[in-house]
Amino acid sequence: MTAALIMILLSFLFVVVLLAKTVRIVPQARAGIVERFGKYKQTLPAGLNVVVPFVDRVRYIIDLREQVVSFPPQPVITEDNLVVSIDTVIYFQVTDPVAATYEIANYIQAIEQLTMTTLRNIVGGMDLEETLTSRDSINSGLRGVLDEATGKWGIRVNRVELKGIDPPPSIKDSMEKQMRADREKRAVILTAEGQRQAAILTAEGSKQSSILNAQGARESQILRAQADRESSILRAQGEGQAIQTVFQAIHDGRPDQSLLAYQYLQMMPKIAEGDANKVWIVPSEIGKALEGLGSTMNDLKGIPQDVDGPRTRVDMGPTEPEAPSTGGDAELAKTTASVEQAIAAAESAAHPGKASPSGSVPTQDEPTADPGAPPAS
Numbered sequence: 001m002t003a004a005l006i007m008i009l010l011s012f013l014f015v016v017v018l019l020a021k022t023v024r025i026v027p028q029a030r031a032g033i034v035e036r037f038g039k040y041k042q043t044l045p046a047g048l049n050v051v052v053p054f055v056d057r058v059r060y061i062i063d064l065r066e067q068v069v070s071f072p073p074q075p076v077i078t079e080d081n082l083v084v085s086i087d088t089v090i091y092f093q094v095t096d097p098v099a100a101t102y103e104i105a106n107y108i109q110a111i112e113q114l115t116m117t118t119l120r121n122i123v124g125g126m127d128l129e130e131t132l133t134s135r136d137s138i139n140s141g142l143r144g145v146l147d148e149a150t151g152k153w154g155i156r157v158n159r160v161e162l163k164g165i166d167p168p169p170s171i172k173d174s175m176e177k178q179m180r181a182d183r184e185k186r187a188v189i190l191t192a193e194g195q196r197q198a199a200i201l202t203a204e205g206s207k208q209s210s211i212l213n214a215q216g217a218r219e220s221q222i223l224r225a226q227a228d229r230e231s232s233i234l235r236a237q238g239e240g241q242a243i244q245t246v247f248q249a250i251h252d253g254r255p256d257q258s259l260l261a262y263q264y265l266q267m268m269p270k271i272a273e274g275d276a277n278k279v280w281i282v283p284s285e286i287g288k289a290l291e292g293l294g295s296t297m298n299d300l301k302g303i304p305q306d307v308d309g310p311r312t313r314v315d316m317g318p319t320e321p322e323a324p325s326t327g328g329d330a331e332l333a334k335t336t337a338s339v340e341q342a343i344a345a346a347e348s349a350a351h352p353g354k355a356s357p358s359g360s361v362p363t364q365d366e367p368t369a370d371p372g373a374p375p376a377s
Contacts, residue, residue: 021053062097096154
């Protein structure tokens with residue numbers, strides 16, 4: 001009974017091992033390389049596969065997906081004898097599992113060595129500045145060489161990237177100084193451009209301000225000149241009106257010899273008012289003027305006794321100024337009244353005993369008395 005149980009267990013184990021050796025499951029995007037007695041037999045696709053147990057053996061499981069391999073930095077000498085460290089990244093994919101298995105022993109190591117030698121060949125023909133600025137051309141050249149060399153290995157290189165290019169520390173320091181100097185130069189240039197633009201704008205503003213100030217001064221002078229002109233015109237018109245008024249008032253008053261002699265005597269003290277007038281001469285006619293003032297019997301030479309002036313007002317034309325002013329008529333009437341009062345006062349002083357019938361200044365219709373007639377008793 002025990003021997004039979006052991007036989008059953010052994011048989012079950014044999015069946016399990018047999019099934020394990022017969023049925024092989026290959027994952028997706030992978031391929032299995034089957035060898036029969038050490039020789040390539042077939043390639044198992046993804047999924048469930050059946051092989052001959054103890055005769056066929058799955059030697060390798062090849063990954064058919066795109067793979068990424070990063071290689072450590074490699075020292076490369078440029079054309080100008082500078083050593084730079086370059087690390088690369090390779091993107092490749094196995095297209096032929098059989099060739100990748102039997103054509104090359106280790107395709108990862110082969111790709112790494114091929115990348116290093118090809119990179120040295122490409123970078124060796126460039127200087128440092130070109131190496132730093134020509135990554136695309138280096139990537140394209142490196143990919144073309146690798147894809148051509150790895151094609152017989154059943155591998156396709158899809159992309160090559162230079163992850164880093166590190167120049168020596170001294171070169172880095174020089175490059176940093178050069179970059180700093182270049183940036184400082186650009187900053188100085190930009191500052192100078194800004195100052196230039198500011199100076200231009202300031203000058204334009206000053207120019208516009210000067211133009212506006214000159215225009216304002218010109219308009220102000222024009223307006224001031226116009227105001228002075230109108231003021232002079234109005235002043236001249238006023239003076240002309242005043243002269244006409246005084247002339248008309250004197251003409252209306254018909255002054256005689258006595259009035260003129262009295263006015264002559266009133267002007268004598270004013271002649272001696274100046275500080276520089278130490279000596280002044282009395283005209284010879286002053287005695288006759290005094291005699292005429294004391295007695296109206298004697299006549300002064302050249303002054304008529306009776307004035308045959310017009311008894312009606314002489315039309316002097318319009319006396320109003322061109323520019324009307326407020327209160328002009330009232331001032332004119334006031335001036336005329338003042339002149340008439342002055343003439344009346346002068347006549348009263350010249351003829352103390354003579355007065356008009358109404359006790360006022362003689363009018364145009366009242367003839368003045370004969371200065372040569374004897375005074376009324």
